[in-house]
Amino acid sequence: MTAYLSIGDFSRATHLTVKTLRHYHQIGLLAPADVDPHTGYRRYTADQLSVAQVVRRFRELDMPLEEIQAVLATPDPGVRNARIVAHLDRLQEQLGRTQRAVDDLRDLLTHPAVDAAGVELRAEPEVAAAAITEVIDAADGAAWLQGALGELHATLTAQGLSPSGQAGGIYADEVFTDHRGESTIFVPCRGTIRPLGRVRPTVIPAAELAIITHRGAATGVDRAYATLAAYVTRHALGVPGPIREYYPVGQRDTADPALWRTEIGWPVFHTRTS
Template sequence: MPAALTIGDFSRATQLSVKTLRHYHRVGLLEPADVDAGTGYRRYTTEQIPTAQVIRRFRDLDMPLDHIHAVLEAPDLRKRNELISAHLVSLEQTLAQTQSAVASLRDLLAHPSTIAPVSHRRVDATMTAAVTAVITMGDLVPWYLGALGELHATLEARGIRPSGPTGGIYAGELFSDERGQATVFVPTATEIPRLGRVEPVVVPAAELAVVEHAGSLADVDRAYGTLAEYVASHELRLDGPIREYYLVGRQDTADENGWRTEVSWPIFSTGAAA
């Protein structure tokens, strides 16, 4: 019969605090072997130490408690390994995002005054195939990826070649209120029939102040900042949605360093050179 331990001794044996052990009991993750009905004292057994050690290591890897519970209750080794592998993939993705953010911050600190050139451009009204929705800022990336894939798949199925670079139009409310209208479009030579979310949309003509951003969209805010400063200082700003044109994007290469994105701010042009 395994030896019994008080919650204090079990805490010392597993390096999990008493407060943590009580919480794990409440949520059903690690229940004591016995709870005294009169005093409420919890007692554990030495056989529970390995389980506590496994839980502690999963928590060191930021695995949520419900995921840990699913791992411990997995019906077989295959399912347990699948759950663990899924969490490791998530950790690797988070690490890659952190490394990208660190690199971006270092570049910003090393080159704080780097300013991309701003140009003026008039674009004519353009027929496009587009997907439009009201979304939250948190859903922007997955929505964009889904819309982009649907657009290109629809055009390819119809044998239609894009007549220009893919673009996006983003309402000001998406930035200010974290919820607003977004449109992803692909220029087409002729109007296409509607299919699913893809519909024909005429992107209106506009006068734009344009700056090109090279590389990942993770630090595209630097291009936005450059444009905002330029437009404000020249008193050219007009109310209207921001446009992005993806000259070279994820549909062209998986190498983010090769991406080139034009960020465009609607302006009232005076005809002066930028």
């Protein structure tokens, strides 16, 4: 005769609440071994304790219920392990992002003062360039930037043209205010670029800019923007216009993010006092 545990006893043994056990039954994740047709009471066997413990461990690791179901339903140990490892990899990536955010916040609290050192005023001349312009989501900006730069350089090489200056980007206000807006990535070049794919010839207009250099990957670039904005507010005459960035050292140049450099340009009106 099979020995059963009531749902209360099973709850105490597994540290899963009765409410949770009922929910797992409803979605088919952990069905009781027996349900009384008259009272609806759920009963479990001792063999189900280990399954419940596995489910609980996975939930502690924030594995979605549908993924847990897929793991439990997979008879192939290799496939099962691959699913578990994939979730652990996602957790590791999330842990890395959390650690970076903690480090940035701790550094911000330790060094809250805005330091305008390193801001320079620069007049950029009008230049002919190869460019890609699209409306993008800010969340896709980093990947889109690298793809656009790769396409631009490949197109220049294919057409026998050479870059004549630093690659850069021009970003409409909506990129920052709505996290979606028009973005242009350009590479100045000598000669006439023929339209190909997304690449088009363009003229990058002259601009007077207050420029600060951000060193490293995109993490923490908001602090450079804040420093630059504070400088412009206090020491320069800001004017309407898109933000401009230049990429003197980037992913194409070195795989070490610590060596990357991004110049951020805020449009200003140069005066003698600034």
